[in-house]
Amino acid sequence: MAASNPLETVRGSIALYTGAVVLLFYFITSIHQKWSRYRFAKQHGCGPIRALPKYDPFLALDRLYLNIKTAKKRKILETNVLRYEEYGNTFSTQRITTPLILTREPENVKTILSLKFKDYSMGDRLQVFGPLLGHGIFTSDGEDWARSRHMIRPNFIKEQVAHLEIFEELMEDLFALIPTDGSTVDLQDLFFGFTIDSATEFLFGHNVHSLKKRVSQVVDNGPDFSEAFNYSLENILTNSRFGPLMFLNRDPKAAESNRVCHEMVEQFVDKAMKVREKYDEEKGVDESESRRYLFLNGLAQQTSDRTRIRDELMNVLLAGRDTTASLLSNMFFMLARHPKVWAKLQEEIATLDGRAPTYEELRNLKYLKYCLNEALRLFPVVPLNSRTAIKDTIIPVGGGPDGRSPVFVPKGTAVGYSTWAMHRRKDYFGEDADDFRPERWENLRPGWEYLPFNGGPRICVGQQYALTEAGYVTTRIAQRYSVLESRDPGPWEEKLTLTLSSYNGTQVSLRH
Template structure:
């Protein structure tokens, strides 16, 4: 009774407070809408006409179902292009409760990646990637991101990337796993093994030897880092599709995979910290040890924070492995389907007379560059991406009936962009934009309509490393094998996790 009496005493004041709060909220919303309307009018903005239709107007759950279904059918990117044809190069959508703008227009992409970089953040990337990657260059924003980039950039200067010995040391393992009798081999599996070995050697000075383990066939009972890394990345990509509902995608195996990856990196980090401490006492660091610790040792020289070092290495490992492996896998899928292109590539490689290429020789191989560029055009490693507006801002095109007027972007709006769709626009690449034709790069000089490694301040710091490794492996394979045949009768099908490769692998035959 005492509680009821107390509530009765304060009923009227509580009702007054609730009423005033509601009025204040409504007035605030009206003022915000008026301010946004005035901002949009001052900038000449027009509404975006095209909109993805949802049966669920509140949470767009039917959209989430559709994306999951398209992913299982391996048609996410195919449907992506269809939406742009149906709704225009810039259109509206919804992700659960978050409003979205979706674009494949280079003017808009240039704006939020570069010209108005500070108007946008990475959104919920830390929630999606964080369980594995922690706080690093790919998951951070603002000052944290700037510090990460400052720490990492010196490790990708030419003097570091030009050391090709790491790549050559592992070629014997790659060659040994390619059947000598010309029987079918999945190069995609081998490329992902090769690049995780080279990346851990380059970044940590400690090769995880996934190719050697495959060669020996010996199971040592230890958790496999490469397998754990694959599962972790697949789980993260699903979280990206679930968005705010990612709590529905909880699997014990994902937690264990994250733990295996982080524990492995922790062992390398501890060795780097010890080397740093010893270097301070001995004043001279053994040249071999310094080379082996390359990236990791460079980070350890800048900070003693073990967690920070581990997170940065895992962030770069993601790019160092997946970018190159996906590029190689897609390119050899295409080369095997186009024997005339393989023959032209071999003609260029023959000028080396069987010698391993130097860094400068790789950079001067034009047709190899055309093949790499064309592969990245058709199958960009990161085909779709997004940013989130952290203030009211404007994009230059997409509004009005003709789509040529500026567009108002409200704070909190997610802006998704499709490099995959942009790279296949016929107004940029001609009526044969869907075809693999490296020769188009003889005269092609694209700007923001070609974006294989992102752009603006967040452009990939390791792009030269990826291109160098991909070029080196391609050259060595072309020197060793004169015949490359496809053993996959079907067309390319997408396997989209955080990066893009072939669902069926790269099934080929290689012969001398």
């Protein structure tokens, strides 16, 4: 038998010694972390919280399967409320390998979004949203997010939002697509067309005229942007459920949908690059474009990176199109089923004597505001959201036997909050919290329990634009049609992507 090589023996010993040191270091570090976290939690009086049961202790794949199954039945939000009612207003679960705390406590939401804003990040949002949205205001953190917000904010100051002419110019296109013989029309489909037209005009100075093309019956053999955009958003939601396993969700149609969306936005990128060329030549922009701030022009002056411009445009297009269209669709779904509310709304709007309202007149229509608030309460545009802890921190309530003690949130934990479930809490909104009753807003002055546009530093900069557009469209429709009837015999069903709309659309009849 050959003698062993002394050098190999030494190398083997060194390898074993190194491995033992690494394991020892890992063990000591782990024990120290657990001890530090125990002291941190005890110091802040944190208590344990209830956990959703799971049968897979490693990846919680049973929870993933259940969520996918529930989503196919269009019952995610309804099931969400039932879980809070069973397990309390704050409980823990797991998304694949990520620990997850779910809450509908206003104080916790306020802490996450405002009081301890710097303790949290957007988590894996860039990985999940990135294929469609890239780096933009909805996917970025830190300085990148601050730059995006700084560029878009001037587009939403009062002087900009008060230009109602943009909306009025589109109303005739909308009216032309609503049948006057009492036959059924899907207002949701028209609202999404209206808002993409208004958003591209308001933000980019270039209306894509989606409604006008329908009125003219222009045959467009190209890919359907709206269909592609909706599919891409649905795929984002699927990826978010898969978390670290999103690589398993290989969907060629999603990749093609992303390509279609990017291709449509490229026309605006080209426009931005032309603005950039003029800016570089110190000739400024055209006089016709300099009368008001355009996000497209501001962006073009900030960067010549085509990908960055495209990503930012995709982000604001999502906000400008989906939020207002979802609000209008869900509100008219309910108005059509509540004729007394519709009549009361028309009575208030009749004070305008058929004139298009001014910005100030629109703001003074109280019952219209109540209807908008109630629609946003029952159908918050973004019903589910989350943040991820980037350091060990706490949320103020949810722990202990009575659920009133603070809860320890370890670094890397995702904290999800449900505005949908929070807006349905009977202790805040009354025993009829599930009902559409705009009158409740006569005396209601909610705090963080009502959060239709998020809160804290990342509060939606476009909320006044969305409310103004929705209010204006509602006013003009109410002036034009006296009769609004529902033509959908079934209940409202969720269509949940990044925003919330009605799965069956808004099937109604409108008559003079």
